[in-house]
Amino acid sequence: MPGRLTAPRAVPRAALLALLAGLLVPVGLVATAPAAQAAARVSVANPDGDAVVDPTYATTLTVRGSGFQSVQGGHGGVYVFFGTVSSGWQPSSGGRTGVDYFYVPDSESADNQGFQKYVAFPGSDTASSANGGLMGPDGSWSTTVTVPGAVFTAYDRSSNERTVDCREVTCGIITVGAHGVANSSNETFTPVRVADLYDEGDALAEPAAGTGGGAAPSTAAPGAGAAAPTAEAPVAAGPATLEVDRAGAVAGRALPFRATGLPAGQQLSVTFDDGAAAAGPFQVAADGTMAGVVTLPADTSAGTHELRVFGLEEELAVRFAVQADESGASGEAGATETVAASTGDPSRYAVAFVAAAGLVLLAAVARLLLARRRAALR
Template identity: 45%
Template structure:
């Protein structure tokens, strides 16, 4: 009987070695397949001259290539791509996920998301399958990448904070660049980035189809300021003919970051007749604001309270000039009051997540097969081992 012990010990040793090998394989597969499918979100900035700078005199169109962005299939919103300034970029304290607030910790050039009214200063890149994808300028690819154009009007721009206060940002005195944050107010730290852009002489002369850089980005005065500076429309003589509206059709820009059920929606508009009264209506009269008085340049700014029982989704704000009848409207997404930031990306059914599950399951089955094979070999050897000789039998 003792003569069989070394064989059993060797068999057990081999079985243990195979078991350790299989366990190592499973661990390696689990670590390799649960690692992020892409690196951290990042963007590259390139102008038509092949550099990453913006011109100090002329408008510059930048090509933005993004990679590593978190994709939430069918998720609400997506990514806002903006040009602006952030406070303490190195610390990251400007980020909305860390409490950063528009107008205090970061400023950007406002713009309409609607393709017909968008001037290229701000882009909305929606998640694939999002309910707000129809409003987007682009759709985020499944691998977290995108490519889109962004326009920089010049080294100075005006920004409006949550209270409607207007501030001018001079990018020759502070560091400006391209900002990405979660769209529609969804705070998503995985998609918050800031990439500095340097201002220098890019063009020796005005590029084709471009004029000199304009600082007339969506500009507005606070409502109180507009009331003080605007002439009294009611005091005008009745016989006086209405003055012509400002050149061009009025344009309305809503601040999507404030569009939340029960919150307030900040907006600005230009192109109305200076001094005329302007009324604002949400949808078909769901809420209203006004009359507001257009400023000396035909600008209007206001804050519209959004009803607490307003349905999340797409809504429309329309502004109408009382004297000229000129109208401006914009559709925008309102997020739920309790909308939370997505915690992780949702993988496609045929994406990396399914592959990870398959590999780990296969490795586990391989381990179980090895264990079963070893046990069968051990039992087989034990059955073949001769028993003790019968009583009276000769050896």
């Protein structure tokens, strides 16, 4: 009959499921698509272009990184060391220096001996102390690291000496988050080989500063002229003393120190609170003085603490008061770093939004189709 209303035909169950599946697949693809981010990679090359260090003489390695997580304006950056690691060494997994990984010690000052480098994030508040340059916005960087030889002396958590022989264990370039910020995206270990690179007469046979026992590497470049022999360095007269910048003794900050009356030419280190922090080795000047800085742990409690010179026959230490960081600069900087590391690519928020919108649309279409089917069955 003209004009008569007819009930809508029932939607077949198979067609309904097919339609739902068609809507679900693209939404699922959008929701699970990972943000593109290259993994951190490090390349190492000596002057000949190989990842090889000499067992006896110092080797300068050019180290290049790519795919690292770069945090614009973030506190810190990446430390670049030469050393050895064990299983589970990464700080983000609970690994600790002096237990799970060891490296050639050096001061944290910008003009250190080149055994350690600090690469700062672009715009970092600590960029002025970056002796390894700045990281690019794309996570790329380049620096050089001096390897004193196959044998070096490191320190464990109790400031006890430990000799590392890279002819017996695998050594290489280590990168970790700087200034106590653990970041798994920037933790890498790139092994190198040990092999003779120079003839015996090509380099000076002077020990490299800070290498400790074992072989006697040289920091002099091969082919350099031999220096004239000098008389034995004099020992400074007077009792040994150690003093710190008491006004600058704040948790989480670098603490300058100065010692006098020390044996000239000796390599010494300093330890804070029996290994909570350490720095060095530092070479005593001809006048018996030694100066440097040590970074106090951010979690150092307010109160009296101790700095000790390690490597002397007689104990030399100073006790002083450490203040809490009232400004909260260390904590805020760390929080900024953590947030930046966890958020990653902002496009992830867009992916999540599209996925949520797709699910809402899917639910609405399903309800509409079910309502039509119920009406058809009445």
